[in-house]
Amino acid sequence: MxxxxxxxxxxxxxxxxxxxxxxxxxxxxxxxxxxxxxxxxxxxxxxxxxxxxxxxxxxxxxxxxxxxxxxxxxxxxxxxxxxxxxxxxxxxxxxxxxxxxxxxxxxxxxxxxxxxxxxxxxxxxxxxxxxxxxxxxxxxxxxxxxxxxxxxxxxxxxxxxxxxxxxxxxxxxxxxxxxxxxxxxxxxxxxxxxxxxxxxxxxxxSSANQTSTASIASPAGTSSTTGTKTDTGTGVKLTLPDGSTVTAPNEKAATAVRAALGTVGTPYVWGGNSPGSGLDCSGMTKYAYGEAGVDIPRLAAEQDGGSQVSPGDVMPGDLAVWDGHVAMVIGNGQLVEAGDPVQVSSIRTENSGMNFHGFYRPTE
Missing domain, CATH: 1.20.1260 (Ferritin)
Incomplete structure (x- = not known):
């Protein structure tokens, strides 16, 4: 038997x-x-x-x-x-x-x-x-x-x-x-x-140990996109030039950030509207939001539309607005602005003694 x-x-x-x-x-x-x-x-x-x-x-x-x-x-x-x-x-x-x-x-x-x-x-x-x-x-x-x-x-x-x-x-x-x-x-x-x-x-x-017939070896090591938190739990993730991952409040803001970052290196031209030849501060932000399908005013001091946000709540795509200057927040404590040339800088509220209007979210 x-x-x-x-x-x-x-x-x-x-x-x-x-x-x-x-x-x-x-x-x-x-x-x-x-x-x-x-x-x-x-x-x-x-x-x-x-x-x-x-x-x-x-x-x-x-x-x-x-x-x-x-x-x-x-x-x-x-x-x-x-x-x-x-x-x-x-x-x-x-x-x-x-x-x-x-x-x-x-x-x-x-x-x-x-x-x-x-x-x-x-x-x-x-x-x-x-x-x-x-x-x-x-x-x-x-x-x-x-x-x-x-x-x-x-x-x-x-x-x-x-x-x-x-x-x-x-x-x-x-x-x-x-x-x-x-x-x-x-x-x-x-x-x-x-x-x-x-x-x-x-x-x-340790899910399986070696036996005389078969084993599950200890794996040596899926790619996952990780990103930053948003207050609402929603948003669109972006990877910045410095490698950090941030979250824009919505797709329009994310598109505007991508467009603004795409203008980095463009020479400053007063009244400039074209990323191919020259931009001024409000020309850059108007162009970037235009790429996202959002129409904002041409003058810097008039770009304080949408909803105002506090410094601790700023998100990529928000605009920092002064009397005579405007810049776009991109996240991780940074913003992009039309200096000479367009460049990424640390976020701030001071700008050559100008009156600071605040941070604004054009998409809300």
Missing amino acids: IDINALAKPILDLLASFGSGVLPAGGPSDSLRSTSTSVDQIHQMGRASINGVNNAWDGVAADAVTAKALRVQTSAATISDRGNDMAGVVNQAAAQVETGQKELTGIAQSFIDKTVAIGPALGTPAGMSLAVGTAIDHLGQAVNTVGKVRSELDTQTASMSELTPPPPTPPPAAMPVAAAAAPQAISMASGALGSVGSMASGLMG
């Missing part, structure tokens, strides 16, 4: 070595989302601090503080998004392992059912041949399942590898209390994300 247990052992060993895919409470995914929530709170504190400073302090120094604080805001939002994206990767990997485990359980049960159905014939040469063939067939199914899950995990761990590197930490600078604390907190959060990222890689790598 053939030993059914011996035939089933390779499949059962493979099943026993395969992880369940069930994530524990407080595990990698929960830790990542908790970190992102903490960073979001820092982001909100930073907004309030930036607005407070601008209400109480004017001048070049205040503008420098605001620009640096807004760059910290961009880093905080990027880290938060990265944490949530990593949690999503962990959950997807766990679900794939869980599905594989269920498939292996079904394969093992199918083998047992079919060999039991052979009954007394197992003692005959034909019955033994049938049992061995059934075992080989089911073991092949099990190995295919392991290979499929391994391929899926390779994809997920490639995503984790791309998400793990933390964004650059802004240099220390004098800034509002909450914003001043943000770089250190962001650095701590970056370390936490890296640590939890290792935990997630471990989870995926």
Whole structure:
């Protein structure tokens, strides 16, 4: 009589070595989302601090503080998004392992059912041949399942590898209390994300150990676009020339930013309207928004239409308007303006003693 247990052992060993895919409470995914929530709170504190400073302090120094604080805001939002994206990767990997485990359980049960159905014939040469063939067939199914899950995990761990590197930490600078604390907190959060990222890689790598018949190797490493937070949870992500990722409030604002950045290097020409030959400040912003299908006035001082926004709430596409000058915010504490030539500068409210009207969002 053939030993059914011996035939089933390779499949059962493979099943026993395969992880369940069930994530524990407080595990990698929960830790990542908790970190992102903490960073979001820092982001909100930073907004309030930036607005407070601008209400109480004017001048070049205040503008420098605001620009640096807004760059910290961009880093905080990027880290938060990265944490949530990593949690999503962990959950997807766990679900794939869980599905594989269920498939292996079904394969093992199918083998047992079919060999039991052979009954007394197992003692005959034909019955033994049938049992061995059934075992080989089911073991092949099990190995295919392991290979499929391994391929899926390779994809997920490639995503984790791309998400793990933390964004650059802004240099220390004098800034509002909450914003001043943000770089250190962001650095701590970056370390936490890296640590939890290792935990997630471990989870995926340990979903199956080597056996005599098959294994799931620990993956070595999906591309994901990460971006900055918006207050509404909606928006259009942009990658700036400095490599930072920011979010415009809507597609029109994003299109205007892209168009404005496309004019960088254009010579300053008073009254200029063409990015091919020359632009002045209001000519550049009118051209950029024209590319987005938004018609704004030609004169700088008249481009304060739409809704006014506070310094802590500025987003890409917002206009900084003075009596005789206008510039477009592009995010990460920067704006693009028609100097000589059109160039990217740090965000500010001071401009040669001109009266500053404020920041305005033409698309609202």
